[in-house]
Amino acid sequence: DAGVIQSPRHEVTEMGQEVTLRCKPISGHNSLFWYRQTMMRGLELLIYFNNNVPIDDSGMPEDRFSAKMPNASFSTLKIQPSEPRDSAVYFCASSLQGADAMDTQYFGPGTRLTVL
Amino acid sequence: AQSVTQLDSHVSVSEGTPVLLRCNYSSSYSPSLFWYVQHPNKGLQLLLKYTSAATLVKGINGFEAEFKKSETSFHLTKPSAHMSDAAEYFCVVSDRGGYNKLIFGAGTRLAVHP
Numbered sequence: 001d002a003g004v005i006q007s008p009r010h011e012v013t014e015m016g017q018e019v020t021l022r023c024k025p026i027s028g029h030n031s032l033f034w035y036r037q038t039m040m041r042g043l044e045l046l047i048y049f050n051n052n053v054p055i056d057d058s059g060m061p062e063d064r065f066s067a068k069m070p071n072a073s074f075s076t077l078k079i080q081p082s083e084p085r086d087s088a089v090y091f092c093a094s095s096l097q098g099a100d101a102m103d104t105q106y107f108g109p110g111t112r113l114t115v116l
Numbered sequence: 117a118q119s120v121t122q123l124d125s126h127v128s129v130s131e132g133t134p135v136l137l138r139c140n141y142s143s144s145y146s147p148s149l150f151w152y153v154q155h156p157n158k159g160l161q162l163l164l165k166y167t168s169a170a171t172l173v174k175g176i177n178g179f180e181a182e183f184k185k186s187e188t189s190f191h192l193t194k195p196s197a198h199m200s201d202a203a204e205y206f207c208v209v210s211d212r213g214g215y216n217k218l219i220f221g222a223g224t225r226l227a228v229h230p
Binding site for chain 1: 217220222
């Protein structure tokens with residue numbers, strides 16, 4: 001099992017540029033989560049997909065952020081235009097969501113984004 | 117609303133001595149509780165989870181946690197620390213009223229000295 005795969009692992013870009021982060025969830029999982037980790041705010045949920053449909057995007061900071069899940073094996077998080085305050089580590093996680101709210105989320109290695 | 121409070125931002129122990137990382141939770145429901153570990157520049161790995169089947173939960177790498185409803189606590193322990201345990205540890209509560217939304221504590225950084 002390859003686990004959750006994220007790319008790139010590191011991204012350095014300049015303010016105003018578009019940034020696209022990618023995630024491949026664990027095969028067979030039906031739920032996908034994007035998180036952001038910063039020193040100031042800790043780990044925050046940005047958006048949650050179930051069966052490729054966005055269910056909760058209340059954590060998306062503003063319209064500059066968008067996320068898509070075109071199929072069960074791929075998701076993107078896009079920031080356009082990027083700003084220095086978007087610098088953070090972005091994690092993707094997946095789980096097999098059933099009726100049990102204790103379904104384990106498996107995290108990818110993260111993408112460290114630096115916006116200059 | 118669910119929340120977790122990790123009582124120590126930093127804990128330092130000597131190798132071979134016990135580890136105690138403290139966590140208190142607040143939940144409107146019977147909570148689902150987890151401990152995750154994050155090693156430097158790595159993703160988060162599940163250490164253990166409380167399933168309500170037993171109050172003492174055993175996890176990987178010798179860690180365990182005890183659910184105490186009367187104290188609203190879920191402290192993480194290990195009898196003997198190893199150098200490889202140095203990492204950041206997150207106590208997490210799940211929003212059982214919803215879709216398994218995870219609410220993370222602020223984290224406790226564990227340092228292990230020789």
